[in-house]
Amino acid sequence: MNRIWFAAVFVMLVLAVNALADDNTPVPLTAVSVHSLGPERLGNLPAMTAPPDNPQTPGKVLLGKKLYFDTRLSADNTISCATCHDPAKGWSDAGPTSSGIRGQLGGRRAPPVVNAAYSPLQFWDGRAPSLEEQAKGPIQNPIEMGNTHEVMIATLSKLTGYTEEFKAVFGTAPITVDQVAQAIAGYERTIVTTDSPFDRYVQGDQSALTSQEKQGLEIFNGKGHCSSCHWGGYFSDGRFHNLGVAPVGGAKPDEGRFAVTKNVADMGAFKTPTVRDAAKRAPYLHNGSEKTLEDVVMLYDRGGGTDNTNLDPLMVPLGLSNREVAALVAFMKRAAVSTNPSVADEKPIPESELPK
Ligand code: HEC
Numbered sequence: 001m002n003r004i005w006f007a008a009v010f011v012m013l014v015l016a017v018n019a020l021a022d023d024n025t026p027v028p029l030t031a032v033s034v035h036s037l038g039p040e041r042l043g044n045l046p047a048m049t050a051p052p053d054n055p056q057t058p059g060k061v062l063l064g065k066k067l068y069f070d071t072r073l074s075a076d077n078t079i080s081c082a083t084c085h086d087p088a089k090g091w092s093d094a095g096p097t098s099s100g101i102r103g104q105l106g107g108r109r110a111p112p113v114v115n116a117a118y119s120p121l122q123f124w125d126g127r128a129p130s131l132e133e134q135a136k137g138p139i140q141n142p143i144e145m146g147n148t149h150e151v152m153i154a155t156l157s158k159l160t161g162y163t164e165e166f167k168a169v170f171g172t173a174p175i176t177v178d179q180v181a182q183a184i185a186g187y188e189r190t191i192v193t194t195d196s197p198f199d200r201y202v203q204g205d206q207s208a209l210t211s212q213e214k215q216g217l218e219i220f221n222g223k224g225h226c227s228s229c230h231w232g233g234y235f236s237d238g239r240f241h242n243l244g245v246a247p248v249g250g251a252k253p254d255e256g257r258f259a260v261t262k263n264v265a266d267m268g269a270f271k272t273p274t275v276r277d278a279a280k281r282a283p284y285l286h287n288g289s290e291k292t293l294e295d296v297v298m299l300y301d302r303g304g305g306t307d308n309t310n311l312d313p314l315m316v317p318l319g320l321s322n323r324e325v326a327a328l329v330a331f332m333k334r335a336a337v338s339t340n341p342s343v344a345d346e347k348p349i350p351e352s353e354l355p356k
């Protein structure tokens, strides 16, 4: 009798353990073991620090904000930084890719300016080493703001409101391109996240996430191994990966990081974007080819896109259930969205209040 009981309990235990294992067994991730990118962990962002050669001052930040929202930096007074990095659109634009001066369409999606200050390299291919360097680019880009630095400086220098403000902030005259870039970068360093439901959860507030969002976070760090690439406070490794994203509608294949390094391993690889505030800035990826967060998760679930000649070894089918997909999306949709007023509720400076 005892023996039969023992056998029955044993069988039940084995079944129970198997059932548990079925739920949690990670799909064989052969790739993960060969890839040691760093701590598979998320967290709060560290306090923002400015580089020693561009210290933050309140005057500089305000000047940078005015420049950011000022269309007079463009050749025909129609385009500002905020045209493509609009606070109301998650600091990006409607997409899928950006349209600049005279309605010209670019080939890439506008990445978010929110928390960009935490990115070690700027642009999808990482070609700019700092926010200061980055900010000079769009002004002269023929399909973005279509201007030249010389003309832009001449325009600003005719406005006494600006000449006085630059003098007060930098202590020198005349206005230079470097000062314009420094002020804009100073402003961008204030568009950073210190608070979101996720951040409160990390600080110990168990009630900050719903149980579904907690499950989503677990999958992000576990079965989905999202945090192999989206890790740290910025939810990004700052590196470049090829997810197999195919060009849309006959577009030329985008070389991505290869254009900078000329290393074949970087062909079609793009910078890991932050997942913070992603819910605010559909569509997604460097070419805006995925419409929703669900679509992005399904791309990962399939093990990447169709253009898989140089696929990152971490892209493997995930075998997520519908519930797991929903949990991941729930985590990104609310928990990872910033509640900082400077991020969530920033308003453009009205034209009437810009320097004259
Ligand atoms: C016409 C649309 C447009 C305008 C105007 C524009 N940008 Fe961008 N921005 C983009 C696109 C598209 C990219 C990505 C380009 C690439 O990766 O090659 C980008 C990239 C960036 C990045 C890099 C973010 C990252 O994570 O890599 C920053 C920061 C940025 N822009 C700030 C600015 C600032 C500041 C201005 C104004 C001086 C500005 N942009 C004007 C479209 C625009």
Ligand code: HEC
Pocket: 220, 224, 225, 226, 227, 228, 229, 230, 240, 241, 242, 243, 245, 270, 271, 272, 273, 274, 275, 278, 283, 284, 285, 286, 287, 293, 296, 297, 300, 312, 314, 315, 328
């Ligand atoms: C191999 C590294 C890697 C892994 C693993 C990974 N990502 Fe990504 N993620 C990236 C890169 C790189 C991009 C941009 C790719 C592109 O545009 O071609 C991206 C883009 C995204 C975007 C779009 C963000 C935007 O602003 O366009 C979201 C959302 C996202 N990933 C979520 C996830 C989730 C959820 C998982 C886990 C299921 C995951 N990622 C796993 C590297 C990775």
